Amino acid sequence: MEDSAHPKRSVTVADVAKAAKVSKATAARVLGGYGVVSAKITDQVMAAAAALEYRPNELARSMSTGRSGIIGVVVGDIENAFFSLAVRGISDAARLAGFNVIIANSGEELDAEKSAVDLLIGKRVDGLIVTPARCDSIDHLQHVRRAGVPLVLFDRAIPELDVDAVTGDDRDAAITATRYLTGQGHRRLAYVSAMDAEDDGLTDIARISNSAVRERVEGFVSVLTEAGLPNPLHYVRLGATNQQQTDGVIKRLLSDSAAPTALLASDSLVGLRIFKSLQSLGLSIPKDVSMISFLDADWTSVTVPPITIVDQRVYEMGKLAGERLIARIERTPLAVERLRVSTSLVVRGSVATIGR
Template identity: 30%
Template sequence: MTDLKEVALRAGVSRATAARAFASPDMVRPHTREQVFAAARQLGFRPNRLGRQLRLQTTQLIGVVVPNLLNPVFAEQFQSMEQAARARGYNLLLATTDYQAERESEVVEELLRQRVDGLVLTVTDARSNRVLQSLAQEDTPFVLAYHQPENPEYSAVSVDNRAGMALATRYLLQAGHRRIGMVAGSALQSDRARLRYAGYREAMHAAGLEALPLIEMPAHTQADFATLAPWLHDPQAPSALLCSNDLLAISLINELRRNGWSVPRQLSVMGFDGIALGTQMHPTLCSVVQPIAELAHTLIDQLLAQIAGATPASHCLPCQIRPGESIRPLEETSDDPLA
């Protein structure tokens, strides 16, 4: 079996230089580093990272927990995080929970068995989460993604969910809408959705208008027309609907059109996330945009800082409105929902 000494001999460098090329490539001149790597390829040599990890008490692994990858928000986040982590010499291990609180404990425990150096977590509810309480007691470095935790001991990177949905509500108000409703998953199953509903209510009240009760869908990202229908035929039916996330908004538009309703002519629909898919549909989706790439890079920076000994910190990034064809000014919309 080829060893490091043979690689060094083939590359014409010392064994120490060859070892440094693999362990700390930035500390070796590019030409020399390439000589070592070329020799390793020719000889079929791969360095034993496990031995180095044991010596340094680090695996260079980061555990990432997201609800699922069906929502492009989390897929886009993971891709950007992977690029940022790789540039810093780390790799990611991914686990999904499908919005199940009991599953969170299982996947976090499994990642800890893999000896990850830290965790990036998106959980169902950060306020009373046993997993987070346990991690904090064990001093395991972790950063929350998308959450705005009340506990100052929790590190987090998010957008201001409440302010973002208030911004979306004002956007609809400025377009002339007064009967505005909000659609979310069952019982506001995530703390992000609860904050977004609070932002909607605050903006409506600030405008002197009544906030409608939440329109609850059976699933977090999937609309159901039968649930929505009673609201559409009410004498005070909404002229616009805010959705707690973009996938729910896209699903809602499809359900409406499938059942003979026109968006935005009869009903305006707005999402929250700003996923790229929203720009590729017809009508294009108006949405509150989260800076996903910036958020992902900030998550990695914050976690690595904690791994190095920094105290937990929270970052709240700004969001903005992405205009789209799914919104129409009310004065251009017929008063008759069936017109």
Template identity: 45%
Template sequence: MSSNGFRGRDITVADVAKAAQVSKAQAARALGNYGAVSDDVRERVLAAAEELSYRPNELARSMNTGKSHTIGVVVGDIENPHFGLATRGITDTAKKSGYNVILVNTDEERAAEVDAIQVLLDKRVDGLIVAPASSTETKHLQRVHESGRPLVLLDRAANGVSAEVIAVDMAGISYEATRYLLHSGHRRIAFISTLKTDSPFSAETQVDSSQISERLDGMRRAFAEQELAFPYDLVRLDAGNAESIRNITRELLLRADPATVLVASDGLIALSVLGAIQELELAIPGDVSFLMYDDFAWTRLTTPPLTVIAQPVYDMGVAAATALIRQIDGRKAFETASGLHARLIKRGSVGSPRAKSPSRPGTVTGPAPADYLLTSVSDLA
């Protein structure tokens, strides 16, 4: 813009007004799309703004209008494809409505979530979408909701917070999946999650996540319906990282009374579980069956393809953003979560349980690695 004498500084509304030969007030109304302005003036102002590469001062505009046209999104682990896909749904929907998105990752730490929400509020976001790290320690979310700031909870509920929740009924689909495993002959069903906990899982354990709590409730209901004892010893929470998950998998499969099927609570866990199975040179489903939550393209590329619980993750993001924008605009809420249901997709990774090997008590055996997965799990990570 050196020809216009604007090198080194931002173009202002006054600059656009001068170039369009209108008053500053007229230029502001045309650029802000408010108030009365003639078509001729609007065209001249917009043409001048384009010629000068004018960009509005978002901070100044937010101070004038009370809106930043920005949404804050707080999730536990952006590396988890589940949250990545949900965030894509949020950003696509927000963009169509003229909103930008600020995304914060908390590593599922409540303290980090509290800090993230405060930072976003300080940046004057118009509303928040939060996947709570804890469904029980929710005072910070209660304060946000009680302040009147638009808030939508994604994927998980929060006790004491009456904000709109966009989530799928996990208890129902977990019950259906567990019935399927039981009818396939399995009794030793293991469940692996990264949910942080201080002690081994038991009947008295208070689970700090509505999603994981619902999944375990669905499993227990299916066992109780068949009058079978629930395998509490095979529930593994606090599987913090890839090596921890691999160690847990090996322990579950090499114990005296091993698991005959492994259930991974998300895609990242699934990759580590599959890696451990591969290292043990076991076959799916000949030696151990496998089921995971969420359906990603790679789950169809393994041999056999994996049985999954598919959630409409992208649509959940769309619904969350839609619900929040309705709140921001002051419109009445509606049942945005209707039609969001998970599905059990049966592929080839669940078979009948295999008996323990007589040659190696307490272990399971399998064929050579070539008979296991034609697709290397490490290549999928």
């Protein structure tokens, strides 16, 4: 029986070389995948490595090759189905190209994001995909650029950084969803977001530091403005960060003298919270209140009624971000771009037609 106080020593390249009866340099070439070695010697070395259960020292290999074979990904909220789908797309793209992925969750907190970026850079990742918590605080991302580490932004764009960004077509998506609601006769609409705020009201769109949220709000407000509806910013509500906060936001909205007849949820977590809030108030969708949610999360198609959603093609967004970062790592000559992935409205049963 192996003595647990004295664990087995790690197998080294020298051990593999000795077992294969070759020089250490030859074994290193075979195991490192560089240089020219005959097929016979390669087979000998690989057989010895397998027999000894040799595992390469990734740090040593990265020091010698300049590559770790690892991509770092920092997302806003891994609990959110949006980011889970995105990570799957990124991981699939990475695996096809021979890369592994390390995932960090910022919780949409700037300090946590900075710590995650520092940690991943310290692990010598070959490139980073980051969903920035704020688009107005970017010193840590500028540092990534100065360090020469390829960087792709996901879901949010920061033009000042001069790096690729993969996003949805957020403004157009909000316009499409809002126009659908006004087309069904709704004249009092509210947009509800989880973006943190001191209060749930909004007086200035420029204050929104998250580019995706800002562009959706711009789209929402533009439709209400073109329809001649008064005070559209009054119906933009922030701070639906958990169920309790969302309950408060919805109660305040629906107690307004001009309560909205339809709600647009910024993402599927907010949408689910709104759904629960309306249920707890004894309100029926869409009889009492209509709603649309961003993201085709699993729950949206199995509720009664099923929820009309904005399909953001998030898996494709993630895969595209992964492919773009790998192209940067491989130094493929490409112009810096913001790559917008188109969205579509999937109409189900959560929007009533009124006033006809």
